[in-house]
Amino acid sequence: MKRNLKYNLVWLLIAVVGWILINVLEGVGIIDQFAETTLVLIGINIILASGLNLIIGFSGQFSLGHAGFMALGAYAAALVTQAMPTELGLALGIIIGMILAGVVALIIGIPTLRLKGDYLAIATMGAAEIIRIILINLKITNGPAGLYGLPQLASWSTVYVLVVVTTVLTVNFIHSRNGRAVMSVREDEIAAESMGINTTKFKVAAFVFGGMTAAIGGALHATYIQTIAPNDFGIMESISILIIVVMGGIGSMTGTFAAAILLGVLDMVLQSFGALRMVLYSLALILIMVFRPKGLFGTWEFSVKRLFNRKKRAKEEV
Amino acid sequence: MQILQQLINGLSLGSIYALLALGYTMVYGIIKLINFAHGDVYMLGAFWGYFMINKFHMSFWPALITAMIFCAIAGVIIEFLAYRPLRDSPRIVVLITAIGVSFLLENGMSYLFSSSPRDFPQVMDVQRYHLGSVSISNIQILILLTSIILMILLQLIVKRTRMGKAMRAVSVDPEAAQLIGINVDHTISFTFALGSALAGAAGVMIGLYYNSIDPLMGMTPGIKAFVAAVLGGIGLIPGAALGGFVIGIIETVVQALGFSAFRDAAVYAILIIILIVRPAGILGKTTREKV
Numbered sequence: 001m002k003r004n005l006k007y008n009l010v011w012l013l014i015a016v017v018g019w020i021l022i023n024v025l026e027g028v029g030i031i032d033q034f035a036e037t038t039l040v041l042i043g044i045n046i047i048l049a050s051g052l053n054l055i056i057g058f059s060g061q062f063s064l065g066h067a068g069f070m071a072l073g074a075y076a077a078a079l080v081t082q083a084m085p086t087e088l089g090l091a092l093g094i095i096i097g098m099i100l101a102g103v104v105a106l107i108i109g110i111p112t113l114r115l116k117g118d119y120l121a122i123a124t125m126g127a128a129e130i131i132r133i134i135l136i137n138l139k140i141t142n143g144p145a146g147l148y149g150l151p152q153l154a155s156w157s158t159v160y161v162l163v164v165v166t167t168v169l170t171v172n173f174i175h176s177r178n179g180r181a182v183m184s185v186r187e188d189e190i191a192a193e194s195m196g197i198n199t200t201k202f203k204v205a206a207f208v209f210g211g212m213t214a215a216i217g218g219a220l221h222a223t224y225i226q227t228i229a230p231n232d233f234g235i236m237e238s239i240s241i242l243i244i245v246v247m248g249g250i251g252s253m254t255g256t257f258a259a260a261i262l263l264g265v266l267d268m269v270l271q272s273f274g275a276l277r278m279v280l281y282s283l284a285l286i287l288i289m290v291f292r293p294k295g296l297f298g299t300w301e302f303s304v305k306r307l308f309n310r311k312k313r314a315k316e317e318v
Numbered sequence: 319m320q321i322l323q324q325l326i327n328g329l330s331l332g333s334i335y336a337l338l339a340l341g342y343t344m345v346y347g348i349i350k351l352i353n354f355a356h357g358d359v360y361m362l363g364a365f366w367g368y369f370m371i372n373k374f375h376m377s378f379w380p381a382l383i384t385a386m387i388f389c390a391i392a393g394v395i396i397e398f399l400a401y402r403p404l405r406d407s408p409r410i411v412v413l414i415t416a417i418g419v420s421f422l423l424e425n426g427m428s429y430l431f432s433s434s435p436r437d438f439p440q441v442m443d444v445q446r447y448h449l450g451s452v453s454i455s456n457i458q459i460l461i462l463l464t465s466i467i468l469m470i471l472l473q474l475i476v477k478r479t480r481m482g483k484a485m486r487a488v489s490v491d492p493e494a495a496q497l498i499g500i501n502v503d504h505t506i507s508f509t510f511a512l513g514s515a516l517a518g519a520a521g522v523m524i525g526l527y528y529n530s531i532d533p534l535m536g537m538t539p540g541i542k543a544f545v546a547a548v549l550g551g552i553g554l555i556p557g558a559a560l561g562g563f564v565i566g567i568i569e570t571v572v573q574a575l576g577f578s579a580f581r582d583a584a585v586y587a588i589l590i591i592i593l594i595v596r597p598a599g600i601l602g603k604t605t606r607e608k609v
Contacts, residue, residue: 121352122548123593250408289414
């Protein structure tokens, strides 16, 4: 704890400065309503993608069903805040969504995580589609029309704080003893098993963790955008989260941040192109993948600790 | 009798899925890529058929055959531009590129030809034949027969020709195939051409069957065809055909039972159950893990 106190304080400082910076920019008027929406969507995408990166990049399990958990979080938060349109309701909604998504991830994960590679991808995709189809057919979720006119409880600060919290939790999980066990499963399942690691347990743990963070993202989506429909959480949504992960670099949280920001900004800039927007977006996607197949950052991580150490070493050499 | 009727409807829908699934399974067998753009090649085929019939007043067969040729060329170009530069990259990267190509085709076509659905020209008068209480239309027979003929042709190409032998060799071990003088790049291009041609045929036939085409029509059938390929055992040509028919029949039966809202859910639920019970698919061989 004490050893890393300095670095943790620097991270905290970065987070606080970021928050103040956005506040000031908003006060000055550089960030208007439109830019703020973009910012919030980037934040939500970071939450979603870092959870998926944990599953794909760190535990090595290829999941294509992230939008399913997002849907659970979104509907839980929407239904709770409809009944209780207060800040407490929002918190309660997020927690209920997380528990729900965690339980469902557990139910889906235990049988399907025995599958490998593309089979797992297609099974998780199927599971997410089943969730979506159930949402379409339930009374309480108002069918295909979805829920609208939800109270807007999440502001950009809520999203910002939750981005920071989930990132800290995810990164700490990765660096913990359990996180290393998860990564050993990715590197070599048989070797990990022979070292006495319960591979199923850690795969499911990463899957449940990722599912729960997806629920946070979904809850924020519902309470910021104020409208949700089952079709927002289809395969395309899972794929767009996957694109962020792969583009940033599988197994790099820094990359996830960068890719979410890049795609969010790209989306905002292309807004003015109208119908051509998606054409340019897909072209950009293909070109980035063809010319940078490892993603923007590969597995590189930004680390304050390393930055300090480098400085220290430079001083010693002088 | 009701069951027999549903079986016939299921078979004709299933043969479309089977044709698409064949393309998925061949490409997967040879370069281990889920070719997400495959469903959109099928859409291209449908649009080609639409323009050929409307503008050049072609009849059904020339439209079908030119659509197959056009889609084969499109498939080869897609492979050359988007997938070949990534031959040595991680598979997930190629997958994302495939998704990018799929987006590009969908949105490019929406941009060029508007995203609203159009009526597919009816080049054939629909006739229904009644056998007792079972009715079957000439279009259903046509779809079923054409698909079966194409599948037999494909099986002959893969099993009897030199190129087919090369395809099988590359799918077992690309490096070893290269060592014995097989041009891997040509073989992969040929695989894409074959798979895309089948998708093109499926596109024209579905246009005729459903009378309506639009730029996003490839998305759902594409995913279902991939499910079919996995269900049958991915990489296996008979498996893809079987998977396609199974999915088609499940869909129509669930619909006939009055659960049409849960049609897709039933397909996915069965997929998950089969994957858990038989992870390699219905016809797939389970391989033991070696340490």
